[in-house]
Amino acid sequence: MKKIILTLAVGLAAASSGCSNLERSRDLANPNVPPAVTAVQVCSNCHGVDGNSVSPNFPRLAGQQPAYIIEQMQNFRSQHRSDPAGFEYMWGLSHHLTDDQIKGLADYFAKQVAQPNAPADVQQMAAGKEIFEKGLPAKEAPPCMACHGPKGEGLASFPRLANQHRDYLVKQLQVFQRTDERPNTPMTQIAHLLSHEEMESVASYLQAFPNDK
């Protein structure tokens, strides 16, 4: 047993000499860790290695607009975005990331391919499609696709919504509607126009967004 331990100790000491393993590091305070390494070693735990997160607690990042990811990461780092999903998970993780690392992470996830998400209720999807494409004229709510694109693919600071988790979308709409935890966005005003049922419908449509669209 002692020989095993000593051999392991020597091996570990040798392996850890320098205390840094940049190719597989999970260190978030080392500016030399390549973003692609951080993406797979750390981010993937929640968002998936290809950005298609399994749990709806965590947003899908595959195919997300890089400008949007950069903006959100900077907001997490500066603690200007303070919704629960932000401060519970992302404030600490982003605290020491450099601008270059954030840009690298954005590029990594932007180039991932968004996979189809779980199907949704057909009736909800139909209602959601209406809101997405035509808005709610009676409430003067603009269609989502006006800013987020006809395929829900987003544009620059307007995030990709297609294939995003329904639960995540509804919760974020509620954050926009009920709080000031994500300031300086037109969604604050728009979300106030939506009922909970309308949020559920449009989020269902976006989660199960038709791939052939």
Added chain:
Amino acid sequence: MNKFTKTIQRSVLRKAALVFGLLGITAALFPVDSQALPLFARQTGQNCVACHAGGQFPELTPYGRSFKLTGYTIGDRVSVPLSVMGLATYTKVRDTSKSDNPAGDFSKNGTALASGGSLFLGGKITDNIGAFVQWTYDNFAVQNADGGYSGHSGTDNVDIRYADRFIDTNRDLIFGVSLNNNPSISDPWNTAAAWMQYVPVPSPTSSQFIDGAAPYPGFGSGGNLAGVNLYMYLNKLVYAELGTYQTANGIFSPMSAGLTDASRTKLKGVNNPYWRLALTHEWGPHNIMVGTSGMIAHLYDDNTNTSDPNSVYRVLNTGLDAQYQYILDPHTITAQVAYMRQRTNYSANTVAANVGAGSPSGFFAADGSTLLADPNDSDTTNTFRGKLTYVYQAKYGGSLAYFNLTGTTNTALQTSGYDATSTIVVDPAVSRVNANLSGNPATRGLTYEAFWMPVQYARVGVQYTAYSKFNGATDNYDGLGRNASDNNSLFFYVWGAY
């Protein structure tokens, strides 16, 4: 409402008012802040809910399991890698009258207590090495001749590990090695023997009927050992672990520091293997694990004498466990089941001494003259525990647990019985409340818990454990009229960490 219940209610309410007031002040002075958290939270900058399901320590989320399996290395190395944990408790046993020595058997019954605490050291050391080391102080560790208690501190849990991860879109392989002191402490699922217990639990001496008597699926070797375990987790599908344990002496003595030689578990040699295999799957907000584990341990009858090879007994544990989690804010639901079979083959010395011995305590059959059967050469126990937990908003929670221990009857377990005058007496070495007339270990019951986490590093909770069977019987388990339900216990706690 009877007098007993009213007394409990008044006492608990008074203490609860004091505790809640203190917590309110604490919450006001230290608002929820991702920086103001214990060790690992300071390292990652994340809230407790990131790693602990519904914020309830110690149950891990899928991310928490990744954090552990990758060697506690995610995040930034912190300059002061320390945390502290403290516990205040109040316990009340349903019936303290059927005892020969109520003052001794229930000396802390109905009294609010500071119940010890722990110091944690560890976290990220290098990109591949991290640690979780717990040092615990029990202020009721030793009972003195005058009936008072002396505190004692010692090594509690130790898990120092090296881990690496090869991950890309085609494969995800985490592998590593853990140097630890307790079989299954290295396991990331909370149905593992070392983690299935309720946390917090009181000091065994402060409330023996909460954690001292309610059975858990555990390993017969116990803790304070030294083990090296190799593990791997492939594609979040298969987890496998293989290790072996030895006595924590020599260079491993820090892993049982604080223990006397007599209380330090002595294993024979290094061939005491431990194994673990689990299959896991995640879908949406759900995840499930089904697994098995086991260990073969060779232990000495007397921890102070390891020179006699005939004093070695063998314990074989084989377990099955499963855990389901649903985690989607604001709801956290966990269902856990664990089963452990334990086969103990007693030492050659014990077996030889059993022949013609009758009851080791000198008991007879009811006629006062017929000898009882010789003690068994081997015993088997089967322990099952199931637990269902719900937490809302990582603040309000409750759980229901069922436990059922069954096992072979053995006159060696019999600690009360008939003497030569056909009178039931209790072995003087055992207090009456722990006496066993049947020689059977069967114990069964339910634990109900409700808790509140006003801030993420504090928890206030109440547990009630109801026994439907104790020491082999529902009624009159000691032969002198004490029933299993007399041991029903209320446990109120305030737990905090920083």
